[in-house]
Amino acid sequence: MKLSFDFDFTLTNPKYQELAKKFIALGAEVHITTSRKPNIVGQKHLYDNRQVFEIAQQVGIPENNIRFTSYVEKYKFLKEFDLHFDDDDEEEIALINEHPCKCIGVLIQD
8 A cells, every 4th residue: 555644734744754664664655745944955945854854854754755855746746655644734625526537535533
């Protein structure tokens, strides 16, 4: 199974970190798909992405499983995934579920 988690307000939450760890323990391939832009040397950034890499390491997600979409719709990056978890972007989940691909967008809310 190939899964993806949003980062901000999703994988920054310890309970979703634990969920990701459980999927990894069960043998799932887990990724981070974030709307953030990647750090590019010499450019100013809206975000400091060190936290993305730190949490990925703590959870057990390899660095090469982190995707920065640079604010492009996530469904374009998730066509070969089974599930994508996002807690704060209903539009993004709707786009994933409306476009023809095998990925199912899951809106997780408390």
